[in-house]
Amino acid sequence: MNKQLCVLASLSFTFNFIVSAQSLSGVFAKKYPIGAAVNSFMLKDSSIDSLFRLHFSSLTPDNEMKPEVTEPQEGTFHWKGADAIVAFAQKNHLKVRGHCLVWHQQTPEWFFLDKGKKASKKVLLQHMKEHIFAEVGRYKGKVYAWDVVNEAVSDNGKSIYRTESPWYQIAGKNYIAQAFRYAHQADPKAVLFYNDYNVFMPEKRMRVYFMLKELLKEGVPMQGIGIQGHWSLYRPTEKELRETLRLFASLGLKIQITEMDVSLYHWEKNERTMRTGEQIVWNDSIAKVQADRYAMFFHMFNEFPKVISGVTFWGVADNRTWLDHYPVEGRKNYPLLFDTLYREKPAFHAVIESQR
Numbered sequence: 334m335n336k337q338l339c340v341l342a343s344l345s346f347t348f349n350f351i352v353s354a355q356s357l358s359g360v361f362a363k364k365y366p367i368g369a370a371v372n373s374f375m376l377k378d379s380s381i382d383s384l385f386r387l388h389f390s391s392l393t394p395d396n397e398m399k400p401e402v403t404e405p406q407e408g409t410f411h412w413k414g415a416d417a418i419v420a421f422a423q424k425n426h427l428k429v430r431g432h433c434l435v436w437h438q439q440t441p442e443w444f445f446l447d448k449g450k451k452a453s454k455k456v457l458l459q460h461m462k463e464h465i466f467a468e469v470g471r472y473k474g475k476v477y478a479w480d481v482v483n484e485a486v487s488d489n490g491k492s493i494y495r496t497e498s499p500w501y502q503i504a505g506k507n508y509i510a511q512a513f514r515y516a517h518q519a520d521p522k523a524v525l526f527y528n529d530y531n532v533f534m535p536e537k538r539m540r541v542y543f544m545l546k547e548l549l550k551e552g553v554p555m556q557g558i559g560i561q562g563h564w565s566l567y568r569p570t571e572k573e574l575r576e577t578l579r580l581f582a583s584l585g586l587k588i589q590i591t592e593m594d595v596s597l598y599h600w601e602k603n604e605r606t607m608r609t610g611e612q613i614v615w616n617d618s619i620a621k622v623q624a625d626r627y628a629m630f631f632h633m634f635n636e637f638p639k640v641i642s643g644v645t646f647w648g649v650a651d652n653r654t655w656l657d658h659y660p661v662e663g664r665k666n667y668p669l670l671f672d673t674l675y676r677e678k679p680a681f682h683a684v685i686e687s688q689r
Contacts, residue, residue, distance in 0.1 A: 357388040357670075357681075360688045364638070366391035366428050368645040370592070373397060373417040380675050381649055391428040393591070393645050394418045395655075398431050399439040404464055407443050412471065419475050430591070430645060431472065433480035433528060434465050435512045437498035445499045454504045461508065462515045469519035478643075480528035480559050480591065481516045482509050486540045488531065488602075493540045509544070510553045517554035524642075528559035528591055531600075533569035533577045542580055549584060557586050557642065562593030564630070565600055566622055574633050582640040589643040590634070594668035595626050595680070596656055607664045615667050623667075624679035631687035650675050 361367040368391030375381050385392070396402055397414030404410050422429045444464075447456045469479065487495050494501050500508045509527075516525050527545060532538050541558070548555055558581050569577070581588055597613045613619065634641045648654045652673040656666035670681040 355682075355685050357684070358390040360685055361644075362390070364688075365589075365641060366643045366645075368392050368428070368430065368643065369649045370395040370432075370645060370647045371418065371649065373414040375649070375653065376417065376421050384649060384671065384675055385427070386425055389427065391430060391643060391645060392418065392422055393430040393432050395432070395647070396439070398468065399433060399436065400444065400464060401439045401441050403468055405441050407460070410467060415472075419472060423475065428478075429472070429476045430589075430643070431469070431476040431479040431523075432591070433483040434468065434516060435461060435481060435485075435500065435508070436483040437485075437495060437500060440499075445503060452503060454507075457500070457503045458508065458511055461512060465512065465515040466519045469516050469523065473520040474522070476520075476523065478524040478526060478557075478589070479516055479520075481525050481555070482512050483528045484530065485509055485527070486529055486537060486544060488537060493544050506544075510548055510551060513548070513553045513555050524556045524587070525554060526557040526559040526587075526589065526591070527555060528561065530561035530563055530592070532558075532560050532581075533564075533573040535573075538577055538580060542584070545581070545584055545586065549586075555586070557589060558584075559589050559591035561647075562590040562630070562644075563596070563600075563647065564593070564626070565596040565598060566619075566626055567599055571629055571633065574630065575636070578633065578637050578640065582637055586640075587642040588637070588640050589645070590641070591643075591645050592647040593630075593644060594647045594654065594656060595623055595630075596666055596668050597623070598661075598664070598666065601660045605661060607661045611661075612664060619667075620679045624683035627670075627680040628683040628687050631684050635687070646670065651678075 357367045367389055369389050370393045372395050394415055397418060402411060403415060419429055444460045445452050445457060447453065485495055486493060494506055513525055529541055532541050545558060578588060597619060646669055648669050650671035650673065651667045651669050654666055654668055656668050670678055670684060672678050
């Protein structure tokens with residue numbers, strides 16, 4: 334019995350439904366890693382374990398490699414969750430994408446302080462260096478790629494950069510290049526990515542492009558861009574996505590879709606309460622629309638076979654998705670390939686068929 338059939342046999346004892354013999358990881362085996370974001374608690378779920386072994390070849394910790402978790406106080410490291418995820422990956426022969434080293438959110442305040450006062454640029458960069466060396470060094474050879482800097486570019490306004498970020502306010506734009514240099518020093522073989530959302534929007538796309546172009550001109554050791562695929566039934570359009578992939582491919586960078594899910598709702602960034610009647614009820618019609626969107630996205634990826642080097646879904650199944658809590662708390666969403674009972678959705682089959 335081959336490996337896939339062995340996994341299917343084990344699934345029959347875990348799931349209360351019949352799964353198909355189609356495997357995402359099998360379909361994409363000759364193309365690129367296909368992954369999902371997880372946390373260490375999810376991996377204790379036998380259904381998640383079985384689903385991963387059948388369908389995925391890569392994983393990303395959703396929160397347990399972020400600075401607020403790994404180093405909540407200076408020099409005090411918490412590796413339990415990240416270690417468990419890496420151990421699961423090694424046991425099941427999965428690749429690991431590290432996420433993320435430098436971000437304006439989920440970073441403890443101590444990074445930006447020196448003896449209770451605002452840190453100087455020199456002190457801040459030293460904090461960054463020590464943290465990156467500790468984390469990247471710990472997983473050297475086990476994590477093949479890192480989202481080094483996350484969301485450093487402005488959504489709007491005159492500046493390329495997110496000027497409200499404490500990283501920028503203290504160190505200026507230089508912190509971005511330094512983060513990549515430190516990560517490269519800590520693990521010269523790791524593939525290093527800049528990661529951001531909404532880069533299909535023309536204005537932000539060009540901001541990211543000019544920043545990356547400048548970093549490459551300076552010789553910064555950056556090999557790729559992570560495009561957060563937090564998309565919806567409405568955007569990006571085929572034209573927007575093609576133009577985005579073409580633009581970043583022109584830089585000679587690898588592209589990975591790092592946080593893919595397809596929301597049923599229009600994108601709204603600002604938190605707000607749910608309006609009466611706003612909750613969408615999942616039905617076959619909506620499932621078909623979502624499947625068509627997934628098919629379009631993956632057909633588009635097929636147009637860039639030498640550039641796309643990985644796709645990671647931001648979650649595994651609809652029972653656990655960050656979109657149930659953001660931007661509207663308690664508004665149920667259904668953005669992934671598997672439903673709340675881990676069953677394959679039409680979107681799953683659309684992705685499979687897109688590779689035929």
